[in-house]
Amino acid sequence: MSKPMLKVENLSVHYGYINALSDVSIEVNEGEIITLIGGNGAGKTTTLMSVSNLVEKSGGRVLFREEDITNKAPDKIVKLGISHVPEGRKIFPQLTVYENLIAGTFGKPKMGKQKIEALVEENYVLFPRLKERMKQTGGSLSGGEQQMLAIARGLMMDPALIMLDEPSLGLAPIIVEEIFTLIAKIRDIGKTVLLIEQNASMALSIADRGYVLEIGHVTLTGTGQELLVNPEVKRAYLGV
Amino acid sequence: MAEQTLTRVPLLEAQGICKYFGGLKAVDHVDMTICQGDIFGIIGPNGAGKTTFFNICTGIFTPTQGRIFFCGEDITAMSPEAVAQKRIARTFQNLQLFKFMTVLENVKIGCHIKTKSNMFDAILHTPTFKRDEAFTTEKSLEILKRIGLFDFRDTLAGNLSYGMQRKVEIARALALDPKILLLDEPAAGMNPLETKALMEFIQALNADGYTIAVIEHDMKFVMNSCNRILVLNFGQKILEGTPAEVKTNPEVQSAYFGKGMVAGEAIR
Amino acid sequence: MSKVQAFYHKHRTILLLAVFAALCVLPFVVTKALFVRYACNILLFATLAGSLNAINGYSGQMCLGQAGFFAIGAYVCAIFSTRFGVNFWLLLPISGVFAAMVGLLVALPTLKLQGIYLSIVTLGASEIIRIIAQTWEPVTGGALGIKNIPYPWLFGLDTFRPKYYYFIFLLIGVLFLLVTNRVLKSRVGRAWISIREDQIAAKSLGVQTSFYKSLNFMYGAFWAGVVGCAYAPFVNYIEASQFSTDTGFNVLAMIVIGGQGTLLGPILGSMIVTVLTESLRFLDNWRYVIYAVIIIMMMWLRPQGIAGASHSVLAGGKIKRKPVRREGARSHG
Amino acid sequence: MEYLLNQLVNGICQGSIYALMAIGYSVIVGVVGMVTFTYGEIMMIGAFGAFYSFQFFGNNLALAIVMAFASSFLLGIVVYKVCYERFFNAPRHIALLCTIGFSMLMKNLVQIVFGPEQKPMINIINNATYTLRLGSVAVDFKLLQIVVMLLVILFAVSLTLFFNRTRWGVALRAVSQNKQAAYMMGINVKRTAMLGNCIGCGFGGIAGILLSIYYYTVSSTIWGNFSMKAFSASVLGGLVDLRLSALGGLCMGIIENLGITISSATFRDVFSFAFLIVILVIRPQGFAAKKGSRV
Amino acid sequence: ESKGTIKLGGLAPLTGNYAEYGKGFQIAWQMAIDEINANGGANGYQLSIDVKDTQGDPVVSSTMATSFAEDDEIMAILGDFSSGACKANAPIVDRYGIVQLSPTASAPDYAGMSPYCFSIMGRQDKEAPFLATYVLKKYLGVSKVAVIRVDSDWGMAAFNNFKAQADIEGLEVIEEKYKSDETDFSSIITKVKATDPEVLVVMDQGLPVSAIFNAADSAGWDIQHLALGPGTSEQLLEQLINPDNLIVTSPFFFNPEDATLTAWKDEFNALAGFQPTVHPACAFDTAYLIKTAIEAIGDGEITREAIRDALQNIDMNGLTGHIQFEEAGDITRDYLICGVVDGNWKVLEGFDYSK
């Protein structure tokens, strides 16, 4: 673990007159699972959005593999190998499930037909539901199915770094388990994960390190285990 | 937990409900009885047909087969607005707020069926109009106080955080003075602390005599607040019973809880 | 809330009365008949735009056919006053009712339609109305139109002169504002807005969306009809081409520029569009080029319209959230 | 019988012109996700491009078509920059008004630059009439009509394949549905949307040149009505489905001409609009299958 | 020495569907006025004209007419193009007492609406019967005609006048009409062809005329073409696939042998960039009419009223021929039957209807 793969330095974001993030610094090393936890409106989503450069930053830098991507076009950032599974699914409602998956491959324009088919199959194994719904439009899926589709679509580009924003939202416990197993598996094959979760205990238990965000500031950081037993975290985010 | 009364009066009944989308059986022969005073949970894997089932109960879909009775009256083919007139209120899985209206106005719309002044009353400011407006305002503010959104009454609903938006939906539904309240994943996107607060609120409502049906994936929430639970899978009913029965059912275990890592202590 | 708004709210009645008084003396201060005629046009189109705004801005239906309802009003007035000598003041509500009926006819079959589908149907309906007006010779005079529509009685004043006709438009405009303001601030108005915001949610709360949509269409059409009725004697000569889709688009431009969904918007929009088109005349045929450029620029600079709030739906982009103190939100009472 | 058949052929010919226009229109709507009221001007610019190509480079039809495509394509870039790019997140009527404004701008600018008079278009495609005999019945076709019909089929089929079978097509459609998500997929949204818009415009330009050859004229004023027809046809086809839009155009042409046969040409638009309204009342999505929308 | 400037108001559709004609008006007026001023003005007065765009819309036209009428410096109004707009303005000019001299309004009831309304186009109720009696009956000698006409106020009046005379002459008439923005005439042609007439008459101006004849040609229909409205338009010739069997009636013809006319035509073409029709020629004459009227007033005070009276009694030879107003304020013209020979307009027969 030499150089951090993704480095967020002193990031600040303002929405109009709201200061959503101030001076947030985060490091993600190659092959790690990093989790961000925090209450509603703490700025977790905003952090991911600014890595993808989908919100305007008022200060700070973002580095990916030592390349400055602070002001890089969003689509170019994706093409560096960063996949972003957004909050609220954002699937393409009029495209079929299959087409949604295909849309996920634009981050790797050179990907061959066979590779695409193989990835699609992989995702169908992971989420058999999607295979059943292959020809259905994305918009007609149930909430949870849409969430699965969003995750699968994010996996389609075979990214180096995958950023997941509340992947377990609206999913049944059994699927949530599978998602977490999957995240661990992704890490095990050498990829890197940046994870946002409301279910902090699950997230921390698989994470290598975690950051606690509060009203736009990083207030705590440590390994997953450290945070899991931290009384402050326990009280505020684990609900015990 | 709501007290179990000895004489259970059925409020909302579903008989053999089916909903097919083309060849897809989203809901398949489901029977259900929700009684007065219940907090009734509906759980099941994703795509099991829970939301579809709610949509059928509230008139948004007409079922392919089967009937829905409310207080003994057949409401199967009724339009959503007619169902709402029967005082069945609901919230939506993907929020359907009036985003550009203030919180207070959102709740005032909820009072629509409780008032009846028409356009001419409004133009002429007749007594009916004045009475209605006074009633609407008073009632809406009362609900907002109760749910804890009073301070936000003049904020645009879309400006609130996710959790609060969910509450606005509940407040709006309460303004209908519903006989039954259907909540679709009210705790989604909330952290454990907020979920707990919501659970307490719902129990308080129940104590006040509201009957509630709730779809949730948060097992702590469901197991601790519901007195009866319906489990769906692939559109079919696996089980309807008490939390204790659901917890121990192996089929539910394998289809829904998995290893129990997430459902956690709630089911153990 | 800005200082201007605060000031307005404090002295509302006085301010409004002052504006009204100023409007009343206007035609006596402005001596050029041409300018008074422009003022008439502004009032006329402000009310017409207002009637469209009542549909597009409040119930969120995208109607492009206001020219049709306007035509109905104008023709009803022209036909009844030239053929049967019916009094203008009686014709005002009659024209409105006729237009409202047509509004209902358009609304009923299209209740299921939304957005652009509704737009094209309303546009089509307005074209059909125009073509019927153009071809139904025995009744509408066909392509010849109807001329010499009698000038209305107004306390013995000579309404041939824009100076006095002005008061007819003023009266209708003020009446429209008063009535609409009341309707919007009632259960009915809220129901309309709820349809604009989210129909499914509105239904689930017991709002009979079909009924309120029809009512909304009828209301907008009614006022368009009333304005049409006042328009016919004003121009004294009507024929079908005056009610083309361009008229409809013009009115649409007014409400969008002024600010859709606000009471003030259509008035401002009408002023801007009228003043612009008139004041750019010296540009000859470059006029419309410049006018179009200005419209587009306004959309660029202020998409929500002049009167639209910056947090408005129309401002585009995301909703601006106010800072929220989280502690206050926790308790459930 | 022969008379009716001939009228039907007239209808099909007119309908295929509508269909041709509707295809380009649907491409625009399908990619940009917003309707346009400047389509008439886009066709006009295509026609003018061809007109001046004939003027300066001689009677070369292929070149003229390329010019028509290119000039409309370029105008498409301007339309995109002026009317769409800034308003993707805004409510639709704002972009809509911008297109209305832009249409007004173009109409008047063209009138100033190219003159207000109608210009005669070179009658480049052989105007021979072919008579098809079915027993005793004779039906007349013009070469140009056949060309238009073939083009409609070609464009409808090839563009549909392109949109549904290629990754590029998926990207174009994805962009119209959710711009932000498209970014997250690594799609260059602005360029893609612009390109899609321009392709649609380019096809509009081709429709423009064929139209002006068909009617022997180019001018700044005759196109407004046609763009309305393109719009209606593509609404009939559910706005984004190219083949159904083409079908919608065809139906409208036939309905109009049969209507004229039984009554008068003054009612032409009444027939097509009434047809549109009736269809939409029966099927709110037009010919398209109901969309799987849900709450 | 100049006695000052007399201002005129001009109404013309500079934008919109009739922009081509409005443009022609504007240029012709300016040509006439420049010429008059260069030659010492009208009885020593310089003329100037302020042309306002009426968009071809009667309502805008009345607004503009009001603005001229209100402006005491404006002595007379020239224009507007369409009968509809002129009729809409009639009550206004009547009320304010200012002349509205239209180059082209031809509706029979227009000029009679007010003593201040004038037109020099010639009345439709003269030209259309001329078509029926002289062209169809006498010149061509046919008995069954098909008329395809625009459904506008002009087209309606033209047809009604024609029909009345045709009934007297015992002509069988088949009527088809279309909206003014129509472009596709194939089904009308198919429909009319099925009735098997001897002559195809088109009543309209501009694009549809050529479009209809071309549609007939390309449907392989060989029939005599006749047009009422476009006059001897050069553009029409350019737009027709097969102009040779076309006959038009016209109050006026740009005789290529007439040097003044040809010079005028060339000058106009140079200024406008397109060939003149009869309409700008009429506009040109209206300006000269005002000049003549002012000269007729002589040393008297130039008032609106005086101009009206002078116009009423005018007797002038203009570009388009002899002009003398009748009681109502319009004129009766002599019509020509023109046809195309070797791609150029030729007078086939000249008739004086009044005889």
Ligand SMILES: Nc1ncnc2c1ncn2[C@@H]1O[C@H](COP(=O)(O)OP(=O)(O)OP(=O)(O)O)[C@@H](O)[C@H]1O
């Ligand atoms: N588009 C926006 N416009 C204005 N304010 C915004 C916008 N998006 C987010 N905010 C505000 O920025 C802050 C951070 O929001 P963010 O969505 O990043 O929170 P989060 O930690 O992801 O919360 P959640 O758990 O609810 O997803 C909040 O106060 C929110 O209200």
Ligand SMILES: Nc1ncnc2c1ncn2[C@@H]1O[C@H](COP(=O)(O)OP(=O)(O)OP(=O)(O)O)[C@@H](O)[C@H]1O
């Ligand atoms: N309009 C529709 N067209 C086609 N299929 C539909 C439609 N609506 C729902 N479905 C299908 O019906 C099934 C049930 O959906 P439903 O939304 O009821 O699931 P759910 O139990 O609420 O799931 P979740 O927990 O994920 O919200 C899903 O598989 C979905 O794909």
Ligand SMILES: [Mg+2]
């Ligand atoms: Mg978030």
Ligand SMILES: [Mg+2]
């Ligand atoms: Mg659901």
